Amino acid sequence: MAEFQSESTSSLDPILDLLLSVGYADARKTDISASKRLSGGLAWCVAAVNSDGPRFDEVPDDETLTQQEEIEIGKQGIEESLRSMGCPHSLEDYQIETLDCNAIFPVVQWLVNRIRLSLSDDENQQELNVMNQLKLLRERIDKEGASIAVQKLISLMESLKHLERQESEFQPNCNVTRLELQAEVIELEGRIASGCDRKSLSHSLNQSFIEPLEKLNSAKRELAARYRAIVAVKRQLDDVPSQSELIQYERRFSELYVHIQEKLRQTRKCYGTYNALLEIKELMLKETSLLNSISSQFQDAITSTAGRMKLIDSMEGIVKSSQQVIVISPPLQL
Missing domain, CATH: 1.10.418 (Actin-binding Protein, T-fimbrin; domain 1)
Known part of the structure; x- marks a missing residue:
C-alpha cells in the first residue's frame, strides 16, 4: 500500500x-x-x-x-x-x-x-x-499644433537661461569695478592727507571720477537693456497658453460651433416660412383679382344666354387651371 x-x-x-x-x-x-x-x-x-x-x-x-x-x-x-x-x-x-x-x-x-x-x-x-x-x-498633438507651441516654449526658456547666465557673469564684473573705485578713493584720501598740490589733486580727482562714472552709466544702460530683454522673454512665456487653457479654448469653440449651427437652423426655418407666406400672399392676390374680375363680369353676363354660357366656360377653365396648379405645386410648409 x-x-x-x-x-x-x-x-x-x-x-x-x-x-x-x-x-x-x-x-x-x-x-x-x-x-x-x-x-x-x-x-x-x-x-x-x-x-x-x-x-x-x-x-x-x-x-x-x-x-x-x-x-x-x-x-x-x-x-x-x-x-x-x-x-x-x-x-x-x-x-x-x-x-x-x-x-x-x-x-x-x-x-x-x-x-x-x-x-x-x-x-x-x-x-x-x-x-x-x-x-x-x-495625431492629436499634430492636429492642435501643440508641438509648435512646445518648441517655441523651449526656445524661449533657453533664451531666458542665457540671459540669466549673462546677468550672473555681469555681477562679478560690477563687484570688481566697485573694489577698484574704492581703492582709488583710498589712494586719493592718502594723497590729500599727505598735503599735495590742491590744483593737481582736483584735476586728478576729476579725471579719476569721469572715467568710472562713464563706465558706471554704461553698465547701468547695459543692465537696463538686459533687464528689459528678460522681462520681454518672461512676458512671451506668460503669453503661451497652458494645456488646461488649450482644453478650455477647445471646449468654448465646440460650444460656439453648436450655437452657430442652431442659429443657422433657425435662420433657414425663418427663410422657409417667409417664402411660404410670400407664395400664399401671391396666391391670395391672384384669387382676389380673379374674384373681382368675376364680380365685375357677372352682372353683364347673367342678362343674356350667350353671356351665361361664356361665363360658365370661363369658370370651368379657371377650375381646370386651378386644379393643375394644385397638382403641380408642392405643399407649403410653415
Missing part, C-alpha cells in the same frame, strides 16, 4: 507542477489530500479558462476563487464542464477520485495550454491598445 501511494505521488507531481506553473497555490499544500488538490486545481483551471484569458497577476488562487464559480462548477461537474469547453480528452469523476494520472495529465495539460494561450493573446491585445493610444496622442 505504501508503494502504491509513493508511485501515485510521483505520478501526480508533474500534474501538480503544471497547476503550480499557472498560479494554483494549493498544488503544494501537504495538509490537503491529493484528491482534493487535484479536483480543486481542475475546477480552478476551468474557471480561469472561462474568465476570457486571465493574467498571471490576475489569476485567482484557491482562496480568491468566488463562491459562485465554485458552486457553478460543483453543479455541472468537472466532467460536464470539460465536455462543454470542447476538451479533446475524456475524464470521468471516478478517475479523479482514484487519481488516474494517465487520464488526468492530458486534461490538465490541455487546460494549462488554454490558459497560457489566453495570457499571450491578452498581452498582444494590450500592446496593440498601447500602440493605438500613442498613435492617437501623436
Whole structure:
C-alpha cells in the first residue's frame, strides 16, 4: 500500500507542477489530500479558462476563487464542464477520485495550454491598445499644433537661461569695478592727507571720477537693456497658453460651433416660412383679382344666354387651371 501511494505521488507531481506553473497555490499544500488538490486545481483551471484569458497577476488562487464559480462548477461537474469547453480528452469523476494520472495529465495539460494561450493573446491585445493610444496622442498633438507651441516654449526658456547666465557673469564684473573705485578713493584720501598740490589733486580727482562714472552709466544702460530683454522673454512665456487653457479654448469653440449651427437652423426655418407666406400672399392676390374680375363680369353676363354660357366656360377653365396648379405645386410648409 505504501508503494502504491509513493508511485501515485510521483505520478501526480508533474500534474501538480503544471497547476503550480499557472498560479494554483494549493498544488503544494501537504495538509490537503491529493484528491482534493487535484479536483480543486481542475475546477480552478476551468474557471480561469472561462474568465476570457486571465493574467498571471490576475489569476485567482484557491482562496480568491468566488463562491459562485465554485458552486457553478460543483453543479455541472468537472466532467460536464470539460465536455462543454470542447476538451479533446475524456475524464470521468471516478478517475479523479482514484487519481488516474494517465487520464488526468492530458486534461490538465490541455487546460494549462488554454490558459497560457489566453495570457499571450491578452498581452498582444494590450500592446496593440498601447500602440493605438500613442498613435492617437501623436495625431492629436499634430492636429492642435501643440508641438509648435512646445518648441517655441523651449526656445524661449533657453533664451531666458542665457540671459540669466549673462546677468550672473555681469555681477562679478560690477563687484570688481566697485573694489577698484574704492581703492582709488583710498589712494586719493592718502594723497590729500599727505598735503599735495590742491590744483593737481582736483584735476586728478576729476579725471579719476569721469572715467568710472562713464563706465558706471554704461553698465547701468547695459543692465537696463538686459533687464528689459528678460522681462520681454518672461512676458512671451506668460503669453503661451497652458494645456488646461488649450482644453478650455477647445471646449468654448465646440460650444460656439453648436450655437452657430442652431442659429443657422433657425435662420433657414425663418427663410422657409417667409417664402411660404410670400407664395400664399401671391396666391391670395391672384384669387382676389380673379374674384373681382368675376364680380365685375357677372352682372353683364347673367342678362343674356350667350353671356351665361361664356361665363360658365370661363369658370370651368379657371377650375381646370386651378386644379393643375394644385397638382403641380408642392405643399407649403410653415
